[in-house]
Structure formats: structure tokens, C-alpha cells
Amino acid sequence: MPRIAILADIHGNLPALEAVMADLARVAPDEVIAAGDIVNRGPQSRECLQAVRAAGWTVLFGNHEEYVLKWAAGPLPGPDDNPDWWLPPVRVAQQLSAEELNYLAALPRAHVVALPGLPAIRVVHGSLRALNDGIGEWMSDDDLHAAVWSAPEPVVVGAHTHVPFSRRLDGRWALNSGAVGFPFNGNPAAQYLVLESSNGAWQADFRAVPYDRAPVYAAWERDEVLSRAVVARVFRLELETALPHLIRYERFCEQQGLNPTAADSFEHYRARHTSAAHPRPAAIQTPPAGES
Ligand SMILES: [Mn+2]
Structure with missing residues (x-):
């Protein structure tokens, strides 16, 4: 009964990450995939990156890893070019070591889970099209086809919008894991997705773990x-x-x-x-x- 956990958008929120780690100890998944945006937004990006690496999970690149790397390479334009507007990612870029920045730069943009007798799962941060192209309820079936259902794998899991989502069509399945650190669905609990196999198919368990902010x-x-x-x-x-x-x-x-x-x-x-x-x-x- 393989079990795959997909979590994303931690965004430097260490207490939310720790709450999910405690929940994962109960879920006991066979594989954990951290699908991007580990850093930036919240106050503890480096601690979150170190915790994710120490856990030995599969880690994917997100658009906030890209922001931080761009900042590490040189200033970006911001509102009125006020330097403090970009202070959060600048601070992350300053706090991370050269080794950590190199680690982020080498992260893959997709991961495929292919287990015998089960539909293959592709995990990305946004969609097949871009890191910052999230999938969700507002999309038509045609939109979803262009964004994820054109993948060779029948199951695609994205994140980025911070809102959990699931839609099936003609043997294909699109899901959004929601966000660990900064959910945008009105529920402040740390949210992630567990896919569990049952009779040759996957079933989704959208988990929401309350924690003290x-x-x-x-x-x-x-x-x-x-x-x-x-x-x-x-x-x-x-x-x-x-x-x-x-x-x-x-x-x-x-x-x-x-x-x-x-x-x-x-x-x-x-x-x-x-x-x-x-x-x-x-x-x-x-x-x-x-x-x-
Ligand atoms: Mn994102």
C-alpha cells in the first residue's frame, strides 16, 4: 500500500513545517516530495531549507527559489525601486551559503513517481508550462489539458496557488497540494497532500494540520x-x-x-x-x- 506525501509552499514558515513533519510521522509515507517554494515570505527560510534537506526528501525548484537566486546574482526592479520592497528575498539570498545557493540552483523542476501496477504521478511546482502557472478550480477542462493533462503521466500534482484542488477527467487527474506555510483558502492549518494506493489506484487525502502561529x-x-x-x-x-x-x-x-x-x-x-x-x-x- 504505497503512500506518497507531496508538500509545497513552506515559504520559510518553520512551525508549519514542523507540524507537517509530526503529522508525517503518523502517516509514514514511502516517499515525500517537497514541491518548491521552501524559502522566502516567512521569517525562517534557512531553517526550513536545512530541515527539508536533513529529512532526505525529494526537493523541487519553485519560483521563490528562482527569485532568491536572481537576487543573489544582482538587484531586481521593485515598486519605486525602493530597496526595502525586496528585502525579504534579499535577506534569504544573504543568509544562504554559497553551497546552499548552488543546491537550490541544481534542484529539478519535476519528479515522477512510477510504481508497478499504479498510475504514474508527475509532481511540479506550478504546471507543465511554468513555475508560476498554478492550477485550480477556476480552470476549464481545456485549460487543465494545456497546463497538466498533456503530460505522459495520468496523474499530475502541482502547488503554487496555495489552494488545494482536485479534478478527474477521462482517466486523468489533476491535483494541487495546497500550501504548508501560507495557505490561501481561508484555513490557517498547514496543508499538504497524501496519495495512497488502493486496488491499483491512488486516493487523495488532503491533510490540514493545525499549529500555533x-x-x-x-x-x-x-x-x-x-x-x-x-x-x-x-x-x-x-x-x-x-x-x-x-x-x-x-x-x-x-x-x-x-x-x-x-x-x-x-x-x-x-x-x-x-x-x-x-x-x-x-x-x-x-x-x-x-x-x-
Ligand atoms: Mn510558488
Whole structure:
């Protein structure tokens, strides 16, 4: 009865990763695949990378590993070219050793699980098309064919959108594992996917492991990133609400003519999104490209 665990989008959230590791000890999978975005967003990227490597899992490349490597190679343009806007990935690039950066650069972009008598599974961070091309409920069957069902394997698991998803069609199956570190489906628990075999087929177990977020906030408070970079406060709001805010915040600032790197702009956004007059948006169903 093989059991495969697929977890992704840890994003530097060590307490969420540790909660999933404790749950994995109960699930006892035969193989674990960490499908990208181990680093950046949360306050403990290096600790998460080291924990994942020590666990001996299969690890895939995500778009946030790509951001960090791009930053390690030289500055990127940001809103108003304010250097603090990009502080979170810059700090990750600074904290990682040359060996760790080389490790990230060498990560594969896909992994195939092919076991005798069972449908083969392809695991990617986004889709077959790109690292930042996530799959989810909003897609038509034709979209899903272009994104994942054109793979040689009948089962494809992606991540990146931070929202769990499953759809079957004509013997093909597309799944999204959801996110360990920063879920965007309104449920703050650390989420991942277990595929378990039964009578020659796979069955999905979408797991959600509750954990205490207080140590994550405490780790952020110890780091100057939170005080210097408004974008880190946007990430903290994402963790608090289990909803995506980065692109929404950037759009809000553009519509209101506000500078996104100013603390007042974020307080204005936060007040609107936590007041009774502007209730929390529903869990995201149509993430724009690059949101995660
Ligand atoms: Mn991603």
C-alpha cells in the first residue's frame, strides 16, 4: 500500500513545517516530495531549507527559489525601486551559503513517481508550462489539458496557488497540494497532500494540520525585515488571514494613488480589509499569475 506525501509552499514558515513533519510521522509515507517554494515570505527560510534537506526528501525548484537566486546574482526592479520592497528575498539570498545557493540552483523542476501496477504521478511546482502557472478550480477542462493533462503521466500534482484542488477527467487527474506555510483558502492549518494506493489506484487525502502561529510572529519580530519592509507586513497579514494579499495590496495602492512602500499605505489597506464595512474576501478561486 504505497503512500506518497507531496508538500509545497513552506515559504520559510518553520512551525508549519514542523507540524507537517509530526503529522508525517503518523502517516509514514514511502516517499515525500517537497514541491518548491521552501524559502522566502516567512521569517525562517534557512531553517526550513536545512530541515527539508536533513529529512532526505525529494526537493523541487519553485519560483521563490528562482527569485532568491536572481537576487543573489544582482538587484531586481521593485515598486519605486525602493530597496526595502525586496528585502525579504534579499535577506534569504544573504543568509544562504554559497553551497546552499548552488543546491537550490541544481534542484529539478519535476519528479515522477512510477510504481508497478499504479498510475504514474508527475509532481511540479506550478504546471507543465511554468513555475508560476498554478492550477485550480477556476480552470476549464481545456485549460487543465494545456497546463497538466498533456503530460505522459495520468496523474499530475502541482502547488503554487496555495489552494488545494482536485479534478478527474477521462482517466486523468489533476491535483494541487495546497500550501504548508501560507495557505490561501481561508484555513490557517498547514496543508499538504497524501496519495495512497488502493486496488491499483491512488486516493487523495488532503491533510490540514493545525499549529500555533505565535512562534512565526515572534520570529518575524526578532528580524528587522518586518520593521523595514512593508511587504513583510503584507506577508504577515496573509498568514493571519490565510488569504492572499500581495497582489491585492499592490492593486489597492495603484487605484488609490498610494506608495506601496509606505507604512501608512499598508495600514490603510489593512483597516479596509479587517473592518466590518469591508468583510474579508472569500477564499481565492482565480489567482492572477504570479500571485503566489
Ligand atoms: Mn510558488
